[in-house]
Amino acid sequence: MTAVVDLDDLDRALLRALAADGTLSAGELGRRFGLSQPAAWRRVRRLEETGVLAGRRVEVDREKLGFGVTVFLGVRLATKGRVSLEDFERAVQAIPEVQVVQHVLGLFDYRLRVVARDLADFERVLRRRIMTLPGVGSVEANVLLTEERRPGPLGAADSVVKG
Amino acid sequence: MQIDDTDRRILRHWLDEPGQDRAVLADRAGVTPATLWRRIERMKGSGVIRAEGAVIDWRRLGYAVEVSLRFTLDKTEPRAFDQFIAAAREVPEVIGIETFLGRVDVRLNVIARDMGHWTGVYRERILSLPHIAEVEALMLVSTIKDSAGLPL
Numbered sequence: 001m002t003a004v005v006d007l008d009d010l011d012r013a014l015l016r017a018l019a020a021d022g023t024l025s026a027g028e029l030g031r032r033f034g035l036s037q038p039a040a041w042r043r044v045r046r047l048e049e050t051g052v053l054a055g056r057r058v059e060v061d062r063e064k065l066g067f068g069v070t071v072f073l074g075v076r077l078a079t080k081g082r083v084s085l086e087d088f089e090r091a092v093q094a095i096p097e098v099q100v101v102q103h104v105l106g107l108f109d110y111r112l113r114v115v116a117r118d119l120a121d122f123e124r125v126l127r128r129r130i131m132t133l134p135g136v137g138s139v140e141a142n143v144l145l146t147e148e149r150r151p152g153p154l155g156a157a158d159s160v161v162k163g
Numbered sequence: 164m165q166i167d168d169t170d171r172r173i174l175r176h177w178l179d180e181p182g183q184d185r186a187v188l189a190d191r192a193g194v195t196p197a198t199l200w201r202r203i204e205r206m207k208g209s210g211v212i213r214a215e216g217a218v219i220d221w222r223r224l225g226y227a228v229e230v231s232l233r234f235t236l237d238k239t240e241p242r243a244f245d246q247f248i249a250a251a252r253e254v255p256e257v258i259g260i261e262t263f264l265g266r267v268d269v270r271l272n273v274i275a276r277d278m279g280h281w282t283g284v285y286r287e288r289i290l291s292l293p294h295i296a297e298v299e300a301l302m303l304v305s306t307i308k309d310s311a312g313l314p315l
Contacts, residue, residue: 003223004223004224004225005223005224005225007224015217015219018216018217019216019217019218019219020214020216021214021215021216022215022216022217023215050223051220051223052219052220052223052224053217053218053219053220054218054219054220054223055181055182055217055218056181056182056215056216056217056218057181057215057216057217057218057311058177058178058181058212058214058215058311059212059213059214059215059216059311060174060178060211060212060213060311060313061210061211061212061213062313064166064209064210064211065166065174065211065313065315067313072261072263072270074301089307092307092308093307093308096312096314097314098308099308099309099310099311099312099313100306100308100309100310101306101307101308101309102231102303102304102305102306102307103303103304103305103306103307104231104301104302104303104304105301105302105303105304106299106300106301106302107299107301108301111231111301115313115314140265140266141265142263142264142265142266142267143263143264143265144261144262144263145261145262145263145264146261146262147259147260147261147262148248148259148260148261149258149259150252150257150258150259150260151258152219152221152255152256152257152258152274153226153255153256153274154255155255
């Protein structure tokens with residue numbers, strides 16, 4: 001069981017700012033939120049030490065780098081046993097075009113995020129790399145058009161929904 | 164802007180491990196720290212690098228449930244996409260919105276504290292979003308790989 005970290009409004013504001021720009025220094029954060037530089041630094045450090053801040057992400061313009069197509073695949077395995085899951089996971093992780101692998105419960109067994117240069121390149125990856133994975137049954141593809149990251153439940157107006 | 168082999172090398176190593184120290188990254192990419200800094204600034208300036216953000220671990224904040232909701236929208240309504248997305252942005256538990264070409268129109272990534280909380284969010288906030296024709300849920304069991312890496 002993961003210990004839950006309690007946040008106050010200031011922590012939430014810091015998280016929102018850092019999620020948008022992880023390069024902000026303690027001094028800049030302090031000025032923005034009316035904290036001294038050491039106070040901002042202590043708060044950020046606590047968020048790092050408790051694992052709430054779990055590293056960095058770099059967002060690039062994939063199209064400018066020659067990767068014009070991103071596709072999400074829903075994969076159903078033909079056979080399901082512990083061994084087949086492990087074989088599939090080991091092999092799928094090693095494909096360089098596969099950025100994300102998630103084990104899910106529902107209509108599919110896995111969700112994959114695949115990048116390719118264009119649709120012809122995607123077809124090559126799909127045929128040569130994905131369809132040849134151990135245990136693959138059916139595959140559904142959806143081409144990504146737009147994506148938007150949201151700040152999540154960090155705003156002042158938290159959800160009013162009760163469980 | 165032209166990307167050369169040095170830029171590609173930097174990006175390849177950086178995207179594989181975004182949290183790594185700049186000195187380590189420079190070393191791996193085979194450039195001096197000054198060159199690394201200059202190259203990164205140039206790629207930020209030209210929009211190749213869009214943002215460098217912190218990753219939040221929602222589980223640490225008590226959000227143990229993550230669900231991928233796949234929607235088909237009612238396309239007889241011309242403003243269905245815009246109105247659906249605008250309303251989805253108002254739901255705090257929605258941490259990502261994606262649109263697709265395919266059988267699925269929109270995907271929402273939704274987090275909740277537990278199954279009770281999830282039920283509430285789903286019934287009261289999600290099912291009340293406009294123009295839903297169909298919805299399917301995929302519950303996240305585990306993330307095996309999560310990388311922004313590109314085969315550069």
